[in-house]
Amino acid sequence: MMIRLSLLVIFSGLFSGLSQAEQLRFERNAGHYAYLWNDQQHQQQQLQFELLNYPHKLTKFIQYRPKHAQQYVLAQLKTSVNKIDPKRAQVNFSSDNGQLNYQLKGNDQALLKQLAASLNEEINQHYQDYLTQQYFVEKKTADGQVGIMPDHNRFAHESAQYLFSWLSNSLHALGDKQSDTREVTNYLLGFVQSIPYNPLRSRDNLRGAGYLTPIQVIRNNLGDCDSKTTLIASALKTVFPRLDVVIIYVPNHALLAISVAPRADDETVEINGRKYVLAEPTGPALYKLGEVAKTSAQYIRAGFYTYQRMNWTAPEFKTEK
Numbered sequence: 001m002m003i004r005l006s007l008l009v010i011f012s013g014l015f016s017g018l019s020q021a022e023q024l025r026f027e028r029n030a031g032h033y034a035y036l037w038n039d040q041q042h043q044q045q046q047l048q049f050e051l052l053n054y055p056h057k058l059t060k061f062i063q064y065r066p067k068h069a070q071q072y073v074l075a076q077l078k079t080s081v082n083k084i085d086p087k088r089a090q091v092n093f094s095s096d097n098g099q100l101n102y103q104l105k106g107n108d109q110a111l112l113k114q115l116a117a118s119l120n121e122e123i124n125q126h127y128q129d130y131l132t133q134q135y136f137v138e139k140k141t142a143d144g145q146v147g148i149m150p151d152h153n154r155f156a157h158e159s160a161q162y163l164f165s166w167l168s169n170s171l172h173a174l175g176d177k178q179s180d181t182r183e184v185t186n187y188l189l190g191f192v193q194s195i196p197y198n199p200l201r202s203r204d205n206l207r208g209a210g211y212l213t214p215i216q217v218i219r220n221n222l223g224d225c226d227s228k229t230t231l232i233a234s235a236l237k238t239v240f241p242r243l244d245v246v247i248i249y250v251p252n253h254a255l256l257a258i259s260v261a262p263r264a265d266d267e268t269v270e271i272n273g274r275k276y277v278l279a280e281p282t283g284p285a286l287y288k289l290g291e292v293a294k295t296s297a298q299y300i301r302a303g304f305y306t307y308q309r310m311n312w313t314a315p316e317f318k319t320e321k
Contacts, residue, residue: 009147193283266290
């Protein structure tokens, strides 16, 4: 019997010839942060805030490796396997190219069939437990394959309450525009786009499959496409709890879509009969809400994308005085 552990989904950035984001200053002193950057109108913006008291689990993300998943599953199976009477049946496990295999031997075919069904169910359950513990999720990609990616929805949800200082000071910087969803989105986009882009690849060239959490993007002052997109998805859902926020996945890239009224020149995507306006948080290109990279637009117009809605209830947020 062969149990396949899903493939790894890798994200990378999409760039264009637009004006490039420029972060002029970044300072971090313990949990206090200070920024200076140029926005989409080439005007200097500055911001200070605090990032404190977040749990360690939101500062650490380990890339998915099939071998680690297999080791976890096998460790959890020990109790069940030890209960099998070796005089009636024997089970042997092996691993090959991301696949966990097992072989049952015995003379009682009815028993072997029963054991196979039980093992399959238990393996799948332990595998799902591993994914949950490690903040992974299985998701179908645009080409129909099932892949493993970070649980962006969960990271956005669990990080939200620790972003209050950033969001509160951002709204104060906008003054009387802070209730305008489009103005707030463009301000946050400019801030996130100015954070230096990094594909997050390790020496084994696998780190690009993940990912820095929203907390890490701010702490480390860098991020790739899905890292930055998750950060701003968390921010917008927190500031505007009734806003429908969706992460859009096209091949090797992630971007955002939100449920604001589209303008005539906005790039949009239709989901379940409803139009959403697209946004590109990655940078360094300075895209406003409704503007996206040419490649992103081509994939979306062709219907070659999947999506994840931010389906959580936002924590109660009030701007600080």
